[in-house]
Amino acid sequence: MRGYITIPESIQCKVCKYCGSRPIIALAGRDEYVVKCPADDSHYQTQPGMIDIEDWNLENIPFPEPEFDDANMVACYDSKLNYTFFLPAFSA
Numbered sequence: 001m002r003g004y005i006t007i008p009e010s011i012q013c014k015v016c017k018y019c020g021s022r023p024i025i026a027l028a029g030r031d032e033y034v035v036k037c038p039a040d041d042s043h044y045q046t047q048p049g050m051i052d053i054e055d056w057n058l059e060n061i062p063f064p065e066p067e068f069d070d071a072n073m074v075a076c077y078d079s080k081l082n083y084t085f086f087l088p089a090f091s092a
């Protein structure tokens with residue numbers, strides 16, 4: 001039977017960094033599995049083999065926060081590691 005295994009909610013895994021889909025586990029061979037994006041095969045998928053959610057997670061670290069052209073924009077983390085962007089007040 002060829003199909004997909006959905007990853008239980010109890011397992012911590014990152015969503016696809018391209019489209020935000022929760023990954024699935026797909027059979028890639030007789031005994032091999034890939035962790036992949038269900039939406040698009042061109043999005044990241046792990047090498048066939050063991051179910052490697054760790055590898056998926058490492059590859060799907062979200063893109064860095066958007067870069068602002070405005071060099072005056074200041075980014076900082078709060079205590080929960082959330083980004084905050086703000087424009088310092090101009091004194092001009």
Ligand SMILES: [Zn+2]
Binds near residue numbers: 017020037039
């Ligand atoms: Zn995707």
